[in-house]
Amino acid sequence: MSVRYQIEREDGPICIVSFIQDEDGNKVRVKPLKKRKRESEQIKDLLEQIEFKDGNSPLEFIESCLEKFDENAFSYREVDSGDYQVTLQFGVGKKQIGTSSPLINGVSEYFGENVMSDALERMKTNAYYNLEENANELLAMVRKERYQEAFELYQDDTVKTNLYLAGTAPEILLDAIFQIKAEELPHESRVKLSLQKLGACEINQCHARAESDARWLLEQDSSLSEDVIFNVRLALGNALVSQELFEAAEFHYNEALKMEKEINAHSKAWAYYNIGYVLKSQGKMTEALESYTKAGDLWLNKGDHQQAIRAYMSVIRHYEGSQPKEAIHILQERIDHLVVLQNSNSETIGISHVLGYLYFHQGKIADELKRYEKAKDAFLSSYHTRKGLIGIDDEIEATLNYLVIVCRALGESEEAQSWKTKLHDFKERSIKTEDWKLRERMITLLNTDSEIDPHKLAELKQDVDKMESIHLRVMFLLTLASRQIDEKPDIALQSLDQAMKLNIEEYPDEHVLVLKLYAKIMKVLNRMEKAYDYLCEAIRVKPTYIELYPQVVFLAQELGKDDSKLEHALSWVKIEEDNVTAWQVIGTQYEKLGQPRESYEAFKEALAVAPFDPEVQEQIKQSLHRVTEQVMEQTETDTRSYPLIADFLNEPKEKVHKTIQNRMSEKLYSFQKIIEKHHTPDFWRRESGKIKWISSPEKKAQQYLLLYLRTQLHPDIEVLDEVVIGEGRMDVYIRIPPGINLILEIKMCGEGYSSTYTKGAIEQTEAYMDKKDCTMGYLVVFDARKRDLGKGFEQLYQLGNKQIETQIIDIRHKSPSGN
Known part of the structure; x- marks a missing residue:
């Protein structure tokens, strides 16, 4: 009792x-x-x-x-x-998860989690060793040709349980069951063994090995149920995919789905997932993504969290490579869907695992994009969603690591230290898995200044290979290559070559790290062209990895690849819109290519995102001023529209006046459109949260008009500015041979410049015209009034024999403070 x-x-x-x-x-x-x-x-x-x-x-x-x-x-x-209530959720694969909740107030929740994590790890390890012992027994029976006994041993419930707990089959066990001569068994036993071989190949991802058994089983069609035939067709499709026979594989997957009324949702999910892979391999991305999403939804609804993650990430990683913003959008859609599902579902272990994983990946993308606030929010959500789960210590440790990193990036040193303490405590109490122990051995052996013991290195490599983990093997080779770069670059290249042979394309983070190291080694060897190629490939694999862009841009500059430099800078600002360096590179490259309009737009963006550094801002302003002149010079001009001076000598004066008037109206209208489309922001600044005129906006307006007229009018026509006349100064004075003169007056209106002030320019212009004996004058109004744009001005003022034409230019800011 x-x-x-x-x-x-x-x-x-x-x-x-x-x-x-x-x-x-x-x-x-x-x-x-x-x-x-x-x-x-x-x-x-x-x-x-x-x-x-x-x-x-x-x-x-x-x-x-x-x-x-x-x-x-x-x-x-x-x-x-009992002190704790434990819930476990097992699935095919190496990740078994669960929760441990204290039943008694005051009992440490961490103690229960640690005990259960340790129990899970021991269960998996013991199951794996037991399977190796079973394999040796099987091989002994096979050598004695006792095939039926070997088959019966494999049917033992303890073998099935150990396979379930281990989540994988030792290679020696696979070899053993494939050495059982199936043709020596009764038909029923042979069918059963073939199906089990298909299952073992699926667990160990050695699909090609299952092809002959799958084809034999399909020949027994009449004796198999539809759900069995479905899974056999999936196995055959997988075997064909592993040999890159995509069309044949797609045929078998679709044949399987024709039986969908008789098939459970979990099995259908596999069919959709595999079809997605085949379509992706054939470049049919739209259809592939649709299939992956169907698979993920089906798995999630059936509680297979690991496969749901796998399917969703196949979609997200595609968009992450080409459209990172779309990847973030899809992630958020999945997260919102899972939050709703979690709130309405009592069995939430699997949902919490998937949700936490997606939050984590959302944080990783945001971190790569240097959006640290969003990254922090996502990592916090990931941590709080998964911190009560057992069996995923490595994932929680990675989340805590990122929280330390992003808090430091945000300048939150106290919070970063708090997370670092939590990370230390978590590592202290977490169960040291075989993976963890191997990672620690790598760090101890390879990240030291002392000479590497070749015997210990060989022993470590052997243990890493035994784990059959691509991630661990790549980590080992990367760490080894990093150690060898400076002194033995050729040997480092061999390590990276081995990493590239590990189907690394399925692991973009590791793939990028390998490519970065290749590039680094090429630089050490002074092979800059190859280094550039590797960096380009790294960007193709992971476009959101921002730190790659400055490297590839400046290497392109060093190699004289101006077109490529511009292309990479344009990709850079798609990912990091507020990077002033990228915009400056774009502006400079467009200027070199003789595209001043595009250069001007890029420098404007650079100024908008530039830090409050007077030196940087002045540098960008100088670039803007320089390309502004080029823009005006390159504005489309039909030389046939120049007034022909020689023709004026033989034309009646009235006709000459009419020709000039028409041409000037056309030019001023063109100038209006250029200012409104490209230069309105140049007249405004933000101060204390309010939008205000820049200092001396009329000076800026005069500068643009003079620049435009001097580049657009006939070379024989003089365009003068600030000509003193009496007590005043004319803004623009134009002299056209053989003696026709024009006066242009510039005025601002709105935002502090009253319409009364602006209208006073009519009388002022008329006075100038009298003194210069002009009959044609122009008032160019830069109008910023929000509600009364253009009001109060006539298009043409007829003052005796003089005419003053008005040109209204809309330079309203998007949100001006009023009239």
Whole structure:
């Protein structure tokens, strides 16, 4: 008999008292809860005062103890016989997860999680070793041609259980079952063994090995159920895919789906997933992504969280490579869907795992894009979603690592230190898996200044290869190559070549690291062209990896690849829109290519995102001024529209005036469109959260008009500025041979410049025209009024024999403060 009570006071639980009766007699045990050791000693003292008399039953003794607690102002309640409630969720593969929830207040939740994580790890390890022993027994039977006995041993329930727990089959076990001569078995046993061989090949991802058994099984069609035929067709499709026979594989997958009414959702998900892979391999991305999404949804609904992650990530990684913003959007859609599902579902272990994984990947993309606030939010969500799960210590450790990194990037040093402490505590108490131990051995052996012990290195490599983990093997080769780069670059290249042979394309993070190291080695060897090629390939694999762009851009510059430099810079700003260096590179390259309009737009973007550094801002402003002149010079001009000076000598004066008037109207209209389309922002600045005119906006307007007219009018026409006349100065004065003069006056209107002030320019212009004996004048109004644009001005003012034409240019800011 065992009865347990939690002893409490108002400030919380103190200890657990267990009353135990067994063959050794009656016992009482006191288990202090967290930080309550002193009060627990008081409970022990009280219990020692109670005498267990002969003849008293255990229940009478318990009642005496409880009365003693009452007398001393302690409360109590009977509790469950266990400290923790454990839920486990197993799945095909190496990742088994679960939760451990304390049943008693004050019991450490971490202790339960650690115990269960350790239990899971031991279960998997023991299962794997047991399978190796089974394999040796099978091989001994096969050598003696005792095929039926070997087959029967493989059918043992303990073998099935161990396969389930280990999540993989040792290679020696696969070799053993494939050495059983199937033709020596009864038909029913042969069918069963062939199906089991297909399953083992699926677990170990050695699909091609299953082809002959799959084809034989399909020949037995009449004796197999439809769900079995479905899975056989999947296995055959997988075998064909592994040989890159994609069309044949697609045929078998689609044949399987024709039986979908009889097939469960989990199996259908595999068919959709495999079709997605085939379509992707054939370049049919739209159809592939649709199939992957169907597979992910089906798996998630059936609780297969690991496969759901695999399917969703196939979609997300595609978009991450070409359209990172779309990848983030799809991630958010999946996350929102899972949050709803989690809130409406009582069985949430698998959902929490998938959700936490997607949050983590969202954080990784944001971190690569240097959007650290978003990255932090995503990593926090990932941590809080998964921190109660057991069996995924490596994933939680990675999340804590990233939280330290992004908090440092945000300048939040105290919070970064807090997460670093949590990471340290987590690593201290987490279960040291075989993967973890190997990673630590790599770091100890390879990240030191001392000479590497070749025997220890060979031993480490052997242990890494035994794990059959691509991630671990790549990590080993990368760490080794990093160590060898400076002194033995050729040997480092061999390590990277080995990494590239590990189907690394399926692991973009590791693939990029390998390519970066290739590029680094090429630079050491002074093979810059090859280094450039490797960096380009790294960007193709992972376009969101921002730190690659400055490297490839400046290497392109060093190699004189101007077109490529521009292409990479344009890709850079698609990923990192507020990078001033990238915009400056784009502006400079467009200027070199003789495209001043595009150069001007790039430098404007650079100025908009430039840090508050007077030197940087002045540099960009100088570039803007330089290309502005080029823009005006390159504005499309039809030379036939030049007024022909020689023709004026033979034309009546009225006709000459009309020709010039028409040409000037056309030019001023063209100028209006250029300013409105490209240069409106140049007249505004932001100050204390408000939009205001730049300093001396009329000067800026005059500068643009002069630049435009001097590049657009006939070379024989003089365009003068600030010509003194009486007590005033004309903004623009044009002299056209053989003696025709024009006066242009520039005025701002709105945002502090009243319309009355602007209209005063009519009288002012007329006065200038009188003094210069002009009959044609122009008022160019840069109008910023929000509601009254153009109001109060006539298109043409006829003043006796003089005409003043008005040109209104809309330079309203998107949100001006008013008229």
